[in-house]
Amino acid sequence: MIQRWFCLCLCLMLVCFTGCSNGSEEETEAFSITEEKREEYEQKIAQLLYDTYWRYDSSSVTFLKGNVPENTEENKDMFEASLQAGLPMEAYAGREATVATATLLYYNGETAGLLYCYFVRDRLSGVYYVGGYQNGIYGLNDRNIFLAEGTFTKYETEAPLAAFMGEKSTFPLEGFCDTGEDRQGNLLAASISEEGRLSLYRYNRSFSRYRNLYLQNGLVATSAAFLEDGSGMAVLGSRSVTEGTGEGETTYTVSERVVFFNEYFSPSGESIELQNGNYTCVAFDGTQLLLMSQKTLECYEKGENGWIRVSQSYLEHGASYIHITDLDNDGTPEYLFTDGFDLYLYQKQETGFIKLWSTHLAIRSIDGGIYSGDLNRDGVKEVYVCDTTGTAMRYILTPKGLVTKNKDIVYGQRIYAMDLDKDGFDEYVGTDNMEQLNTMVYFSQ
Numbered sequence: 001m002i003q004r005w006f007c008l009c010l011c012l013m014l015v016c017f018t019g020c021s022n023g024s025e026e027e028t029e030a031f032s033i034t035e036e037k038r039e040e041y042e043q044k045i046a047q048l049l050y051d052t053y054w055r056y057d058s059s060s061v062t063f064l065k066g067n068v069p070e071n072t073e074e075n076k077d078m079f080e081a082s083l084q085a086g087l088p089m090e091a092y093a094g095r096e097a098t099v100a101t102a103t104l105l106y107y108n109g110e111t112a113g114l115l116y117c118y119f120v121r122d123r124l125s126g127v128y129y130v131g132g133y134q135n136g137i138y139g140l141n142d143r144n145i146f147l148a149e150g151t152f153t154k155y156e157t158e159a160p161l162a163a164f165m166g167e168k169s170t171f172p173l174e175g176f177c178d179t180g181e182d183r184q185g186n187l188l189a190a191s192i193s194e195e196g197r198l199s200l201y202r203y204n205r206s207f208s209r210y211r212n213l214y215l216q217n218g219l220v221a222t223s224a225a226f227l228e229d230g231s232g233m234a235v236l237g238s239r240s241v242t243e244g245t246g247e248g249e250t251t252y253t254v255s256e257r258v259v260f261f262n263e264y265f266s267p268s269g270e271s272i273e274l275q276n277g278n279y280t281c282v283a284f285d286g287t288q289l290l291l292m293s294q295k296t297l298e299c300y301e302k303g304e305n306g307w308i309r310v311s312q313s314y315l316e317h318g319a320s321y322i323h324i325t326d327l328d329n330d331g332t333p334e335y336l337f338t339d340g341f342d343l344y345l346y347q348k349q350e351t352g353f354i355k356l357w358s359t360h361l362a363i364r365s366i367d368g369g370i371y372s373g374d375l376n377r378d379g380v381k382e383v384y385v386c387d388t389t390g391t392a393m394r395y396i397l398t399p400k401g402l403v404t405k406n407k408d409i410v411y412g413q414r415i416y417a418m419d420l421d422k423d424g425f426d427e428y429v430g431t432d433n434m435e436q437l438n439t440m441v442y443f444s445q
Contacts (some may be wrong), residue, residue, distance in 0.1 A: 031065045033098065037122075038063070041100055044124045045117055049104075052085065052140040056115060057103040066099040068092040068118050068126055077137040081128035084139030089118065089126035097125065104129045106143075108362030113138070138400070143360075145401045150347060150356045153330040156396035157378040161408070164375075164427070166440035169207045171429060172199070173437065175368045175386070175416050177321065178283070180226025180233065182210075183263050187420055188226065190233070196220025198235060200265065203420045207429060207441045215259055216267070222253060223281040223321075225289070232262045234289060236282045255279035258291065258307075272300065272307050283322035285333060285348075292319040292337075297353060313353045317344065323370035327381045327397050336383060338366045343385060343395065345402060357401045364388055373417025373426030377444075381426070384415045392430070412437070 033041075042061060049056055069075040071093040082089045097118045104115040113131020117124060128137050132145040176189040187203040188210065198221040202210035215221060219237035226233045238255040254277035260270040276293065283290040289300040289307060297315055300307045319337040327334050335346040335353065341364060345357040359365075367388045372381040383395040383402065392415040395402040409415070412434020420427045420441065429441050 031063065033063050037098075040122065041098070041117075041119055041124075044119075045100060045102065045115075048085065048117075048124065048127065049115075049140075053107065054112070054140060055105040055107055055109070057105060060101075060103040062101050064099045064101070066097055066118075068095050068097045068120065070094050078126070078128050081137055081139035081142070082126040084141045085127050087124065087126050092118070092120045092125045095120050104131070106360035108360045110360050112143075112145075112360075132400075142400055144357060144403075146357050148354050148356045150334075150345075151330075151332070152328045152397060154328050154380055155398050156380045156382065156405075157376075159376040159378040161376045162444040164442040164444050166432065166442045169429065169439055169441040170209070171201055171207065171439050173390070173414070173431070173439065175371075175414070176201070176418075177223060177281075177369050178225050178233075179418050181229040181422075183230040185230070185422060187418065187422060189416075189418065190224045190226070192221050192224060196222065196238070198224055203441075207420065211265065213261060213265055219256060219259070222255065225282045225284045227260075227284050228286065230263055232260060232265065232268065234282050234284065235259045235261065236279060236291075238277075238279075253277075258282060258289075270306060280318060280320055281322055283324055283335075285324045285335070290322060292322065294318055311352070315344075315346075315353065315355070317342070319344075321369045323372065325372040325381060327372065327383070329379060329381075336370045336372070338370055338385065340364055340366050342366075343370070343383070343402075366393075369416075371415070371417045371428075373419070373428060375415075375417060375426055375428060377425070382417070384417050384428075386414055390414060390434070410434075 068089055069078050071079060071090050079089050097120050100117040102115045104112045106112050113129040115129045118126035128139060130137055133148050138145060172191045176191050179187060179189045182188055189201045191199050191201065198213045200210040201207060215237045219239055221235050222238045223236040224233055236255055237257050237259050238253045240251055241254050242249060242251045244250055255274055257274055258272040260268045262268040279291055279293045281292045291298045295315055295318055297313045298309050299311045301310050318339045320340050321338050323336040324333050332347060337344040342359040342361050344355060346353045346355050365387060366385045368386045371384040374381045380397055385393050387393055391411055392409050392413050394405050394409060396405050410433050413432055414430035415428050416430050417426050417428045427443050431437050431439060
């Protein structure tokens with residue numbers, strides 16, 4: 001009830017501001033329309049949102065008497081946003097209108113913002129929505145906008161990908177959970193099979209399997225993270241538990257401890273005994289070890305007596321992978337999470353982890369890990385994941401949020417970005433298409 005009252009107040013203020021921008025002193029007010037008109041207008045709103053893959057809360061629709069905004073520099077964002085939907089408002093600028101507002105929803109039911117639709121003589125003549133952390137004005141093509149300020153210093157450009165040449169190599173199609181370095185500074189990439197076998201791959205003039213790591217006491221690896229360069233790694237150890245018999249038999253994974261390996265990738269004897277069996281992934285950000293337990297992110301630091309939990313944050317979602325990177329190379333790391341359904345972007349601030357952005361799918365859409373790399377050499381890293389078909393999806397950093405840019409990616413192509421030869425320029429390993437699943441290493445020419 002409070003949320004709806006707030007939205008009504010917001011739309012009254014905004015429509016009053018834009019409606020009176022032509023100099024009229026007439027106040028905008030809520031008013032009633034016939035049931036026939038209401039149904040007609042709502043059908044047009046519903047059709048528009050259906051065509052543009054949006055949902056809305058039909059119970060939140062409110063009609064107001066107002067005016068189409070004046071076509072001024074101050075209102076430029078409204079006109080540009082409306083044009084995205086093929087509705088040029090210029091021809092109706094300043095004219096009297098019936099203004100409909102509604103709560104705009106993503107397909108998973110989460111709120112995107114407040115929708116504004118302008119009807120002039122029963123014609124839908126303009127549309128935009130207000131949302132995001134700035135209460136900015138957006139078009140219906142603008143999805144998954146920023147939820148908080150990320151203070152990014154630069155964004156992705158239109159620069160095309162560098163020219164890459166592939167050479168055959170051998171590595172697991174499912175990709176890698178983390179990358180790091182050995183004591184000599186060579187790149188290492190960790191991969192965990194479906195059976196929980198942990199393998200390390202190394203680039204040293206060629207990319208190949210370096211060694212396998214084994215846990216004791218029947219544990220298998222479910223997640224792994226490299227520690228500081230050349231100093232070993234942390235592995236989340238779990239075991240499979242089977243209950244019931246016959247058709248009622250179920251098997252699930254129970255996490256038990258984090259096992260540490262030294263710089264020689266031998267067990268160091270250190271471990272973290274876990275409080276429950278619900279831990280799903282581990283990561284290291286250069287200072288703290290991160291452990292995900294259901295929807296809680298725990299942070300550990302190493303002291304004289306081993307690893308001690310120093311903080312925890314509730315994130316409202318789980319995670320199967322965590323990837324830590326610096327997208328805009330400004331010295332502030334970004335934390336990317338996926339639970340297999342959505343992709344989430346965070347920064348760690350003094351008050352804790354702040355969610356800057358996320359997708360809003362709530363359906364199984366991501367398979368495997370998260371990667372980042374600047375493959376078009378514009379100084380900003382792109383984010384790469386694979387969808388459930390094993391095809392790469394690219395997300396690029398823009399002032400409005402992360403946006404998919406996949407037109408040059410073919411079906412079955414996999415892109416696992418990383419700096420293979422540690423020269424400061426990112427390369428990638430992957431496959432070229434679904435028909436020829438040749439595992440390749442790609443270097444820029």
